[in-house]
Amino acid sequence: MRAGVRRLGDLLGQALTRHEGADTLALVEQVRALARRPDNGAELARLLAGVDDPTAIVLARAFTAYFQLANITEQLYRSRELSDRAQGPLAETFARMGDALDAGTLERELASSIAGRLELRPVFTAHPTEASRRSVLDTLRRIADLLDADSPDVGTSRPADTERLGRRLAEMVDILWQTDELRVERPKPTDEARSAAYYLELIATEVLPDLLEELDLAFARVGIPLPAGARPLRFGSWAGGDRDGNPNVTPAVTLEVLTLQHEFGIRLLTSAVERLVKELTASTRVVTVSEGLVASLAADRVALPEVYERYVRLNAEEPYRLKCSYILARLAATRDRLAAGRPHVAGRDYAGLPDVLDDLAVMRVSLAAGDGSLVADGPLQRMIRTANAMGLALATLDIREHADKHHGALGALYDLLGELDVPYAELDRPARRALLSAELTRRRPLLGSAPPPLPDGALGALDLMRTIRVALDRFGADVIESYIVSMTRDVDDILAVAVLAREAGLVGVGFAGRPAWARIGFVPLFETVAELRSAGALLDGMLTDPSYRALVGARGDVQEVMLGYSDSSKDAGITASQWEIHKAQRDLRDIARRHGVVLRLFHGRGGSVGRGGGPSGEAIMAQPFGTLDGSIKVTEQGEVISDKYTLPQLARHNLEIALSAVVEASILHRSARLSPAVLAGWDATMQAVADSAREAYQAFVANPALVPFFLAATPVEELGNLNIGSRPSRRPGGSGGLADLRAIPWVFGWTQSRIILPGWFGVGTGLAAARAAGAGDTLADMYHSWHFFRTFLGNVQMTLAKSDLAIAERYVTTLTGDLAPTGAPGAAGSTSAAGSAIFETIRAEHARTVREVLAVTGQRELLENAPTLRHTLEVRDAYLAPLHALQISLLARSRAAGPDADPHLRRALLLTINGIAAGLRNTG
Numbered sequence: 001m002r003a004g005v006r007r008l009g010d011l012l013g014q015a016l017t018r019h020e021g022a023d024t025l026a027l028v029e030q031v032r033a034l035a036r037r038p039d040n041g042a043e044l045a046r047l048l049a050g051v052d053d054p055t056a057i058v059l060a061r062a063f064t065a066y067f068q069l070a071n072i073t074e075q076l077y078r079s080r081e082l083s084d085r086a087q088g089p090l091a092e093t094f095a096r097m098g099d100a101l102d103a104g105t106l107e108r109e110l111a112s113s114i115a116g117r118l119e120l121r122p123v124f125t126a127h128p129t130e131a132s133r134r135s136v137l138d139t140l141r142r143i144a145d146l147l148d149a150d151s152p153d154v155g156t157s158r159p160a161d162t163e164r165l166g167r168r169l170a171e172m173v174d175i176l177w178q179t180d181e182l183r184v185e186r187p188k189p190t191d192e193a194r195s196a197a198y199y200l201e202l203i204a205t206e207v208l209p210d211l212l213e214e215l216d217l218a219f220a221r222v223g224i225p226l227p228a229g230a231r232p233l234r235f236g237s238w239a240g241g242d243r244d245g246n247p248n249v250t251p252a253v254t255l256e257v258l259t260l261q262h263e264f265g266i267r268l269l270t271s272a273v274e275r276l277v278k279e280l281t282a283s284t285r286v287v288t289v290s291e292g293l294v295a296s297l298a299a300d301r302v303a304l305p306e307v308y309e310r311y312v313r314l315n316a317e318e319p320y321r322l323k324c325s326y327i328l329a330r331l332a333a334t335r336d337r338l339a340a341g342r343p344h345v346a347g348r349d350y351a352g353l354p355d356v357l358d359d360l361a362v363m364r365v366s367l368a369a370g371d372g373s374l375v376a377d378g379p380l381q382r383m384i385r386t387a388n389a390m391g392l393a394l395a396t397l398d399i400r401e402h403a404d405k406h407h408g409a410l411g412a413l414y415d416l417l418g419e420l421d422v423p424y425a426e427l428d429r430p431a432r433r434a435l436l437s438a439e440l441t442r443r444r445p446l447l448g449s450a451p452p453p454l455p456d457g458a459l460g461a462l463d464l465m466r467t468i469r470v471a472l473d474r475f476g477a478d479v480i481e482s483y484i485v486s487m488t489r490d491v492d493d494i495l496a497v498a499v500l501a502r503e504a505g506l507v508g509v510g511f512a513g514r515p516a517w518a519r520i521g522f523v524p525l526f527e528t529v530a531e532l533r534s535a536g537a538l539l540d541g542m543l544t545d546p547s548y549r550a551l552v553g554a555r556g557d558v559q560e561v562m563l564g565y566s567d568s569s570k571d572a573g574i575t576a577s578q579w580e581i582h583k584a585q586r587d588l589r590d591i592a593r594r595h596g597v598v599l600r601l602f603h604g605r606g607g608s609v610g611r612g613g614g615p616s617g618e619a620i621m622a623q624p625f626g627t628l629d630g631s632i633k634v635t636e637q638g639e640v641i642s643d644k645y646t647l648p649q650l651a652r653h654n655l656e657i658a659l660s661a662v663v664e665a666s667i668l669h670r671s672a673r674l675s676p677a678v679l680a681g682w683d684a685t686m687q688a689v690a691d692s693a694r695e696a697y698q699a700f701v702a703n704p705a706l707v708p709f710f711l712a713a714t715p716v717e718e719l720g721n722l723n724i725g726s727r728p729s730r731r732p733g734g735s736g737g738l739a740d741l742r743a744i745p746w747v748f749g750w751t752q753s754r755i756i757l758p759g760w761f762g763v764g765t766g767l768a769a770a771r772a773a774g775a776g777d778t779l780a781d782m783y784h785s786w787h788f789f790r791t792f793l794g795n796v797q798m799t800l801a802k803s804d805l806a807i808a809e810r811y812v813t814t815l816t817g818d819l820a821p822t823g824a825p826g827a828a829g830s831t832s833a834a835g836s837a838i839f840e841t842i843r844a845e846h847a848r849t850v851r852e853v854l855a856v857t858g859q860r861e862l863l864e865n866a867p868t869l870r871h872t873l874e875v876r877d878a879y880l881a882p883l884h885a886l887q888i889s890l891l892a893r894s895r896a897a898g899p900d901a902d903p904h905l906r907r908a909l910l911l912t913i914n915g916i917a918a919g920l921r922n923t924g
Contacts, residue, residue, distance in 0.1 A: 001077040004147055008069040011173040012062070019177060020058055027055070028062045035881035041810055044882075048889040053904035056890060060908050063883045064915030065176060067876070071918060072140040072646070074872065076148055079649030088653075089617070089660035094218040096668060101222055108224065111667050115219055116227050117598070117630040120662045122655075123236035123398065124196040125637045134195060135179050137642055143172045144647055181914050182907065189249050192239035193257045197264040199645045200235055200394040203655070204268055204386055206648035208233070211655060212385040228361070231388045233659060236482075236633060237261070237395040243464070244402050244486045251460075251467035254397070258471055258479060259338055261393040266335045268390065269356065272383050273327050279379045280320035280363070282372060289319050290366035296359070300326040303347030320363055327359050334392070338474065352476025353391045360384050393479055399468065400484040400525070401461070406496040407432075409461035412454050413446045429490045433541075436495035440502060440509055440547035447503065465504035472506075472519055481521060482602075484562055488524035489531060491541040491548075497522055498548060509550045516550035523602065527564035529572045529694075532580040535561070536587025543595040552597055560633070561588055562602035570746050573697030573762040578792050579690040586624045593626075602633035615791075616654065620661035622791040625672050628665040634658070674785070682782050685775045686789065693766030700761065700841060705834040712816040712835070713808075715891055715913055716749030718906075752916050753811040754884065755842060759799030764849030767856060779856045797853055801862045801873055802920060805843055807884045812839045814888050815895075880919045887912035 016025045034044040051059065100106035150165040187195075212233065219226045226232070240257025243249045297319060301308040307329045308322075315322040333349035336342075344351045364384065367376035411424035420427070420435075427435065439446075447462075454462075468480055485497055501507045501520065510516040524542070526535045539561065542548050552559050563584065568577040585601065592599035605619065616634060636644065645651040672679060700706065711717055750757045770779060782789040816835035850862065863870035890909040894901045 001073060004073040004077065004151075005070050008073060008143070008147070008169075008173060009066060011170050012065055012069060012177070014170070015174045015177040016058075016062055018174070024055070024058055028059060031059060031882045031886075032063075032879065035885055036878055041881075041885055044885045045810075045814075045889065048886055051889075053902055053908055056886060056908035057904060057911060059886055060883065060911035060915055061177075061181065063879055063886075064181060064911060064918055066879050067915060067918040068136065068140055068176065069143070069173070070876070070879075071643075072144045073147065075643070075647050075650055076144045079647050079653065080148075082653045083649055088214075089657050090214055090218050090663075093660040093664045093668075094222055096664070098222045100668060106667065111222075112224050114630045114666050115224055115232075116230055118230065118232040118663065118666065119234055119631040120232065120655075120659050121234045121236050121396075121631075121633040122636045122658070123238060123602070123633055124199070124395065124641060125238040125242065125635050134198060136176065136181055137646060139172060139176045139179060141646055143169065143176070146172060182910055189240045189246075189253050190257055190260055193237065193260050196237050196239050196641075197261060197394055199641055199651075200390065201264060201268055202648060203235075203645060203651055204390045204394070205271075207652045207655065208386045208389055209382040211652055211659075212389065213382055214656075215659065216381070216385065228384070229357075229388070233389045233655065235390065235395040237397055238400065238635075241397045241480070242400045244400050251463045254399075254464075254467055255471060255474075258393065258397060258475055261395065261397070262338050262475060263335065265390060265392045265394045266331050268394065269387060269392065270328060270331050272386065273324050273331070276379060276383060277321050277324045277328075280324065280367075280375065281318060282320055282367070282370075282375070284317045284319060287370045287372065290362075290369050293319060293323065293362050293366040296362045297323060297326075299347070304329055320367070323359065323363055327356070330359075331356075341474070350392070353387065353478065354476075356387060356392070357384065360387065391478060392476065396478055396482075397471075397480050398482045398484055399464070399480060399520075400486060401464065401497075402486045403488055403493040403496070405461050406485070406493070406500055408455075409458040409500060410436075410446075410496055412458035416454075417446065429492050432492035433490070433495060433545075436492055436499050437545050437547055439499050440495065440551075443511055445503060446499075461500055462503065465500050465506060468501075468520060469504050469506055477519070482523045482560055483520050484523040484525050484602075486525050487527060487531075488538070489534075491538060491545065494522050494524055494542055495545070495548060498551060507551055507554075509547045516554040518551040518554040521555045521558070521560055522551075523560045523562050525562040525564055525604070526584065527567040529568050529576060529580050532563070532568060532584040535563075535584040536591050539588055539591045540595075543591070543597065549595070556598075557596065558598045558600055558631070559592060560600040560602055562604055562633075564604045566604070566744070566747075569758055572694045574759060574796070575693035575763050575766050575792075576690045576697070579686055582624060582788055585627045589624065589627045598629050598631070599627070600629075600631040600633065601627060602635075604635050605637075615657075617657035617661040618787075618791045618794070620658060620665055621669070622788040623665060624788075626670050628662060628669075630662075630666045632662055681778065682786060682789075685770055685778050685782065688773065688775070689766035689770045689779075691766075692769035693762035696765035696845065697762035700845075703838065706838060709816055709835050709838045710749060713755075713811045713839075714749035714753045715887065715909070716745050716752075718891070718894070718909055719745055719748055719752075719913060748917075751920060752887070752913060754802070754804040754807045754880075756799050756803045757842065760796050760803070760849050761842070761845055763796050764845055764847075764852045767852035768848060771852065771855070776855070780858070783856050793853060793856060796849070797857070797862055798869070800846070800850055800853065801870065803846060804877065805846055807881065808842075809839065810884070810888055811891075812836075814892055876919050880916065883912050883915045883919065887916065 013025055016028065031044065031047065034047060035041070037043070048056075097106065097111065101108060101111070146165055146169045150162065150169065215232060216226050240249060240254050300323070304326055307326055311322055311325045315325065330348065330350050333345075337344065337349050350356050360380065360383065364376045364380050367373070367380065407424070414420055414424040414435075424432075468483070471480055483497060483501070485493055488494060498507060501518075501522075506520055507518040508514075508516060524535075524538065526532050526538075539559070543552065543559070563581050565577060565581065568580060571577075572580070588599055588601070601623075603619070620628070620632065620634075643650075644654045747758050767779065770776075783793060784790070812835055816832055854860070854862070857865075859865065861870075863873075887909065890905065890912060894905055894909055897905065
């Protein structure tokens with residue numbers, strides 16, 4: 001791997017010399033050498049202060065390109081290492097399952113039932129933490145392919161091949177240098193949807209067929225056949241559906257994104273069927289076909305006579321190829337219908353995925369009955385499994401909206417009716433709950449056929465519901481399944497959105513003998529510590545309400561609940577956040593069981609540890625026992641998507657790890673592995689750790705000088721100009737305090753200055769308090785035997801290792817010279833007393849956290865048990881240091897210039913943000 005990085009680094013140096021000159025390359029090397037000298041960066045700062053803006057751009061681009069090349073090389077060699085392993089995660093999990101079945105500790109009927117409802121759903125969000133453009137990612141993927149082909153492990157047969165591959169590698173590095181890293185304008189939701197589709201297409205074509213086949217065979221080996229209609233792996237998306245805080249996501253945009261997704265999905269299915277045409281060459285001169293296939297072809301001939309006339313001469317004796325021709329024609333007609341917004345015509349196009357699967361199933365049954373089981377269970381079954389996973393749209397779209405929007409709409413409607421004694425907005429929550437619960441049982445519409453004028457907010461909420469109905473009618477039943485209610489605080493927040501959905505004809509509790517129906521499900525999102533603590537009681541209240549319980553029954557007795565990691569961490573610190581989420585899952589599990597519903601948890605994790613990030617498999621296994629009952633959703637955000645899914649081998653491995661963890665947690669981890677007494681003791685210790693950590697964190701963020709310090713010591717204000725997402729980075733209408741900052745820029749900013757505070761602050765105080773109370777041995781036992789605690793400290797340890805307070809001190813010293821208590825920082829100068837005090841608090845807590853983590857884990861240094869990761873971070877630091885020094889210099893220069901700063905200066909600054917994000921990776 002080091003050889004690969006050196007090779008690409010040399011090629012980058014050659015490209016830099018060709019385009020910028022040898023003097024520029026020499027300057028790059030000089031900056032890199034000075035950044036490694038132990039003089040606190042004084043000489044480097046003097047050098048950079050004399051660098052003009054265009055040269056600063058070149059420097060930032062050079063170090064950023066190095067990290068991009070180093071990242072893709074690491075990903076390539078990591079994927080190679082994984083592929084060389086004798087046994088993968090799925091094999092290991094199913095070996096344990098087989099042992100449990102043989103020993104009688106696992107009931108076969110239970111395992112079979114869970115297998116049927118098994119579903120891992122990664123949800124690709126549009127959250128703005130991916131700083132790299134698609135053009136750059138495409139080039140890096142091609143570089144990885146060339147580097148892999150030219151590896152000594154692969155070997156080339158002739159010197160000419162080696163020379164050719166070497167030249168092409170140099171060409172691609174040159175192309176990378178000539179490609180602009182920054183987006184010209186902020187992406188639209190449709191651009192974000194295209195980005196998600198790019199990765200989903202790669203997964204569908206290069207990962208899913210083999211992965212799902214392995215899962216199929218693994219279940220078969222333990223004697224549990226996976227049902228034909230099972231969907232163990234699916235994908236979701238928020239691009240075009242996440243309206244909370246994003247005014248760019250309108251109902252029209254949602255329909256546009258769904259149309260776009262279907263263009264990609266249908267194209268993908270078309271390519272898969274075209275491959276089947278080449279493989280399903282069975283002839284009736286050799287084999288017999290089923291009566292079902294014969295009848296299906298006869299119906300196809302009536303519905304699509306032009307297809308029959310075109311292909312009968314070629315495929316008269318090849319019925320499977322003829323059937324594929326009909327499928328291709330229907331897929332093309334479906335694409336055209338959706339693009340034009342025309343209604344479905346039975347027989348000529350597809351109403352949704354089930355119709356496609358029916359056509360494929362007819363062929364599979366016929367092949368299996370005619371001694372063609374190898375083909376039926378081979379290429380055809382692989383396509384069926386992949387189609388089941390991706391659908392016609394690649395991903396199911398979630399809708400998310402803030403709870404206050406629904407109450408605002410209902411307030412306008414009820415106030416127009418004039419039925420209430422007081423305005424709707426003045427009702428307390430119990431009164432709202434009673435009103436809305438009763439409303440769900442009524443048949444009346446709140447609005448007549450010719451509604452009076454309504455405020456824009458009310459119209460927006462109603463238009464969204466009508467858009468969902470249009471989408472379900474046009475695209476199919478599974479195109480939108482979940483409506484997520486942000487900031488859910490009580491039962492009335494869920495009943496409000498249910499009443500609005502009833503108004504649009506999406507749900508009904510049933511009348512005159514008709515059963516309840518619900519075309520979508522409603523998902524409370526618990527984001528703050530207070531909401532997490534009341535999550536169980538709120539779910540109980542929802543399921544106790546007869547009207548709402550009927551809607552859940554109509555959804556197959558499945559209730560989805562989303563847990564937000566970001567805001568709880570920003571409000572209370574990482575320790576309290578992680579612990580409250582863990583406890584909330586236990587409460588939700590117990591409440592769901594008591595009401596006889598299947599709980600589907602949706603984890604809203606970010607890429608950084610401060611927003612719930614970390615290895616997915618570890619996070620799934622760290623959940624409380626019995627929480628997972630077959631189905632789980634997990635967000636995939638920003639740069640995590642490119643890190644996991646750019647290379648097919650890594651995409652395969654990451655999905656396999658997560659899938660095997662879901663299987664194990666759902667089937668093998670349904671009961672406690674430790675005694676109640678031990679768990680109670682650990683709970684008490686963890687609660688003490690969390691309480692002390694939260695107090696320390698909240699006291700720190702309560703300092704009125706903190707927000708000015710944060711804005712001064714990090715480039716968070718400049719982040720808004722990077723054009724990495726369609727959603728604004730600040731909440732509208734705020735007063736400029738901490739609450740106005742979204743969780744993503746809060747984490748991103750601290751990461752850029754290498755403090756990375758959200759990932760560790762308070763942990764040391766919490767652990768020290770527990771140790772002082774005599775729980776030192778208990779903490780060690782918890783680390784060695786409790787998956788939750790071990791995973792938590794492992795993620796904190798990685799964040800501590802990425803922190804660098806020596807670099808951070810340079811940001812503070814240079815940039816926090818004149819902190820006003822309520823405003824932005826002034827010009828750079830000597831560090832203010834407030835800034836110094838804040839940084840000393842950070843430094844003390846960092847040292848305390850390192851000391852306590854090492855004491856619990858029994859290590860002498862951070863990442864002692866992960867030497868490869870430690871070495872990787874050390875190598876990266878040699879190239880990150882110059883970028884940090886350059887960013888500090890440019891921030892001071894830019895802020896001194898104010899609004900009149902030169903565009904080249906601003907561009908250079910943004911490039912340093914991009915480069916540091918590339919170097920540190922999980923930053924958002």
